[in-house]
Amino acid sequence: MFSTVAPSPRVEILAGSGIKTIPKEYVRPDEELESIRDVFAEERSIDGPQVPTIDLAEINSENEEIRKKCHDELKKASMEWGVMHLTNHGIPDELINRVRKAGQGFFDLPVEEKEKHANNQEAGNVQGYGSKLANNASGQLEWEDYFFHCVFPEDKRDLSIWPKNPADYIPATSEYARQLRSLATKILSVLSIGLGLEQDRLENEVGGMEELILQKKINYYPKCPQPELALGVEAHTDVSALTFIIHNMVPGLQVFYEGKWVTAKCVPNSIIMHIGDTIEILSNGKYKSILHRGLVNKDKVRISWAVFCEPPKEKIILKPLPEMVSEAEPPLFPPRTFAQHLKHKLFRKTDDEEIDE
Numbered sequence: 601m602f603s604t605v606a607p608s609p610r611v612e613i614l615a616g617s618g619i620k621t622i623p624k625e626y627v628r629p630d631e632e633l634e635s636i637r638d639v640f641a642e643e644r645s646i647d648g649p650q651v652p653t654i655d656l657a658e659i660n661s662e663n664e665e666i667r668k669k670c671h672d673e674l675k676k677a678s679m680e681w682g683v684m685h686l687t688n689h690g691i692p693d694e695l696i697n698r699v700r701k702a703g704q705g706f707f708d709l710p711v712e713e714k715e716k717h718a719n720n721q722e723a724g725n726v727q728g729y730g731s732k733l734a735n736n737a738s739g740q741l742e743w744e745d746y747f748f749h750c751v752f753p754e755d756k757r758d759l760s761i762w763p764k765n766p767a768d769y770i771p772a773t774s775e776y777a778r779q780l781r782s783l784a785t786k787i788l789s790v791l792s793i794g795l796g797l798e799q800d801r802l803e804n805e806v807g808g809m810e811e812l813i814l815q816k817k818i819n820y821y822p823k824c825p826q827p828e829l830a831l832g833v834e835a836h837t838d839v840s841a842l843t844f845i846i847h848n849m850v851p852g853l854q855v856f857y858e859g860k861w862v863t864a865k866c867v868p869n870s871i872i873m874h875i876g877d878t879i880e881i882l883s884n885g886k887y888k889s890i891l892h893r894g895l896v897n898k899d900k901v902r903i904s905w906a907v908f909c910e911p912p913k914e915k916i917i918l919k920p921l922p923e924m925v926s927e928a929e930p931p932l933f934p935p936r937t938f939a940q941h942l943k944h945k946l947f948r949k950t951d952d953e954e955i956d957e
Contacts, residue, residue, distance in 0.1 A: 682888030840876035
């Protein structure tokens with residue numbers, strides 16, 4: 601899956617070494633470079649389409665008309681964009697700030713301290729502190745370090761991986777995961793109703809409270825001396841059902857909408873939500889999993905906290921729901937387990953290629 605060469609140095613070390621030019625393995629191909637521009641200028645621009653902002657204050661309103669308006673806006677954004685800023689999402693700002701402070705505190709530690717939490721991707725252990733290994737196909741690297749681990753359900757966590765320093769990392773992350781899980785249920789309920797299904801249908805299809813797994817990835821993007829040549833995260837869609845993201849108010853997220861890269865604004869007190877491949881598949885393409893990437897800059901460190909809500913790897917066959925398929929709308933996706941879908945994405949297989957069980 602990955603090259604067997606030694607891992608590249610942490611990007612944080614590279615960035616702090618005083619280099620003026622980035623190593624060639626971080627330089628993107630020419631066809632990508634044409635579209636990489638100054639992220640601060642892009643974020644300030646008011647031209648063109650903007651990532652929608654959905655106010656969830658009335659998501660459970662007792663007034664049917666008010667509630668339906670909120671639901672319709674969420675459904676519309678999920679169908680047209682597949683990404684949005686959520687405001688009045690119900691998770692206290694104080695808790696989100698604790699999560700940010702704890703993650704920032706971990707990455708403020710000396711690299712040798714962080715290395716005590718290092719993962720071993722080549723051995724198949726992706727949980728912990730890491731940097732991307734070169735992919736055999738492209739040799740490309742991303743300008744980021746990260747910390748990745750499972751945060752929910754509680755019985756599937758491995759707390760031995762979690763940082764003990766800062767002291768609030770475990771309490772803040774645990775509470776945030778619990779509250780995000782409740783938010784996921786609310787969102788999945790609205791999306792189910794939007795498809796004309798029972799409100800708990802999508803939740804059950806992705807594993808329910810017992811099996812839906814929340815994985816957290818803190819993305820750390822150091823300052824880059826040549827941001828016009830690099831990407832923090834290359835273009836991809838999320839394999840998850842839903843992804844929730846908070847960040848340190850430094851812009852970087854871009855989504856590919858109507859043939860152009862659109863830079864997401866920094867919306868205070870919001871959570872960014874992506875529809876992932878899993879929901880796109882179940883809805884037979886009615887809800888969109890949008891292509892997105894991360895830009896870097898030379899002036900400010902960017903940190904984002906992404907939580908991926910993923911179905912169990914083997915227990916569920918992902919395919920368009922029967923209600924979403926008709927003669928006029930045949931299935932757009934072949935049946936696969938989540939593990940097979942992951943493999944399909946990693947190896948960029950075409951739909952007619954066989955995937956081993």
